[in-house]
Amino acid sequence: MILLVQPQRITALLPRGRYIRRTVRQELAMLKDADVVARDPVCGVQVERATAAHVIISGKKFFFCGERCRTAFLAQSEDTPHHADYVE
Incomplete structure (x- = not known):
């Protein structure tokens, strides 16, 4: 195809x-x-899992549209729960 x-x-x-x-x-x-696409938890953009920037926190994988959103996500305080509905 x-x-x-x-x-x-x-x-x-x-x-x-x-x-x-x-x-x-x-x-x-x-x-x-x-199961090829994931949603960026910072800006909400859909990204391809294979090529997207990502981070693993407590065994959960989070995907991002770019380094800027990844950095913003990691900068969140420890008290703020990460968005569990965006994990793999």
Whole structure:
């Protein structure tokens, strides 16, 4: 399967020339179901687990869109609970 990225759409080229068009939101939902995407606990952006900056705290893995959000997350005080709903 070949994925061609277009503005606001992702087109998947299937055998025998058939096309299925999906919106980016639908494609991200499919990736989330495949456990490929995580949400940054600081800014809420969805990121790919394979390439995202991350940190492990108490055996829980947190993913970030970049070093800035990772640093902000780590700067939280020890008293503030980390967002458990964003863990792997």
